[in-house]
Amino acid sequence: MNSLKTPLGRLRVIGFWEGVSFLLLLGxxxxxxxxxxxxxxxxxxxxxxxxxxxxxxAAAIQAAIEYEWTWRRTGLVLVASLLPAGxxxxxxxxxxxxADEQR
Numbered sequence: 310m311n312s313l314k315t316p317l318g319r320l321r322v323i324g325f326w327e328g329v330s331f332l333l334l335l336g337x338x339x340x341x342x343x344x345x346x347x348x349x350x351x352x353x354x355x356x357x358x359x360x361x362x363x364x365x366x367a368a369a370i371q372a373a374i375e376y377e378w379t380w381r382r383t384g385l386v387l388v389a390s391l392l393p394a395g396x397x398x399x400x401x402x403x404x405x406x407x408a409d410e411q412r
Contacts, residue, residue: 316375317411320368320386321404327365328396330358335393365390376407 312318338350366387373383385403389395 315411316368316372317404317408320365320372321400321408323361323364323368324389324396324400324404327358327361327390328394330354330361331393331396334358362390365396372407376411378407382407 312322334351334354338354341347341350369383369386369390372378373386378386382403386399389399392398
């Protein structure tokens with residue numbers, strides 16, 4: 310996996326999984342908790358999402374420092390982690406462009 314060798318590549322991979330975990334948490338685990346009475350779904354998926362969220366923030370900060378991003382770009386990437394589909398949008402609009410800049 311060459312994508313894990315650079316800070317930007319790691320951010321993109323972690324962002325993908327963070328976004329997936331957030332959607333799973335909101336779309337599957339929470340309905341299972343509140344509609345089916347199965348709180349373990351939120352515990353498991355919530356823990357995975359929490360770890361991925363922390364990794365995403367750390368990877369974003371590392372990429373911002375490594376590539377000398379502006380405060381605006383860094384802020385947009387960090388705010389994206391708070392929105393359900395945010396990491397996917399940021400990957401498509403910002404991180405792909407940043408990857409092209411690095412080539």
